[in-house]
Amino acid sequence: AQSVSQHNHHVILSEAASLELGCNYSYGGTVNLFWYVQYPGQHLQLLLKYFSGDPLVKGIKGFEAEFIKSKFSFNLRKPSVQWSDTAEYFCAVNAPGGSYIPTFGRGTSLIVHP
Amino acid sequence: DAGVTQSPTHLIKTRGQQVTLRCSPKSGHDTVSWYQQALGQGPQFIFQYYEEEERQRGNFPDRFSGHQFPNYSSELNVNALLLGDSALYLCASSLTSGGFETQYFGPGTRLLVL
Numbered sequence: 120a121q122s123v124s125q126h127n128h129h130v131i132l133s134e135a136a137s138l139e140l141g142c143n144y145s146y147g148g149t150v151n152l153f154w155y156v157q158y159p160g161q162h163l164q165l166l167l168k169y170f171s172g173d174p175l176v177k178g179i180k181g182f183e184a185e186f187i188k189s190k191f192s193f194n195l196r197k198p199s200v201q202w203s204d205t206a207e208y209f210c211a212v213n214a215p216g217g218s219y220i221p222t223f224g225r226g227t228s229l230i231v232h233p
Numbered sequence: 234d235a236g237v238t239q240s241p242t243h244l245i246k247t248r249g250q251q252v253t254l255r256c257s258p259k260s261g262h263d264t265v266s267w268y269q270q271a272l273g274q275g276p277q278f279i280f281q282y283y284e285e286e287e288r289q290r291g292n293f294p295d296r297f298s299g300h301q302f303p304n305y306s307s308e309l310n311v312n313a314l315l316l317g318d319s320a321l322y323l324c325a326s327s328l329t330s331g332g333f334e335t336q337y338f339g340p341g342t343r344l345l346v347l
Contacts, residue, residue, distance in 0.1 A: 123275075125275075151333075151334060153334075162236070162237075162337075162338050162340050162341075163276070163323065163338040164337075164338065168334060170334070209275050209276070211275070213333055219289065220278045220291055220333075221278060221333045222278075223275030223276045223277070224275050225273065225274050225275045226275050
């Protein structure tokens with residue numbers, strides 16, 4: 120079964136700072152990888168996803184993530200955060216060749232000071 | 234186009250009681266998944282319904298059961314409630330042809346068990 124680790128549980132940044140949130144997964148086979156975001160008072164929504172191909176994935180609102188297979192990582196990045204990026208961020212993985220059930224990390228709470 | 238809707242938004246129950254949560258999928262979606270999100274944790278997959286049958290199930294006891302109706306809406310039932318069942322319950326709908334990758338989440342039902 121797959122598992123997901125998000126090492127940063129709470130991150131506090133000032134506006135314009137760069138962001139990198141870590142995500143590591145454990146599964147030996149092919150995986151699909153996701154980052155979800157939950158803004159205060161809003162639904163969980165998909166930020167970006169990786170299935171195959173270019174390991175650098177662009178998402179909405181200027182976010183990107185890089186899949187590094189050798190490190191089992193899928194870190195989320197943004198060069199310059201805004202106050203409106205304050206939210207909870209979840210990394211998730213599912214295994215098309217395995218149980219296919221998605222597994223989520225415990226989330227990272229990001230607070231951006233204006 | 235209505236997204237995923239859930240009812241009720243909040244619920245308070247006591248230990249040993251039973252609860253039913255409801256979900257209406259996004260228009261055009263035929264598959265419904267349920268997740269439990271405890272405080273400070275990521276969503277955990279409970280089960281998925283397609284064609285009125287449970288298709289996949291996560292690691293949850295039989296106290297958790299569900300149903301899908303011909304109009305694709307779904308119910309989650311939890312019997313013999315425990316304090317540990319207090320959580321946000323999320324419903325997500327998707328197209329079965331698209332898999333988990335296409336799922337849209339609802340706002341959730343927050344259940345408090347006293």
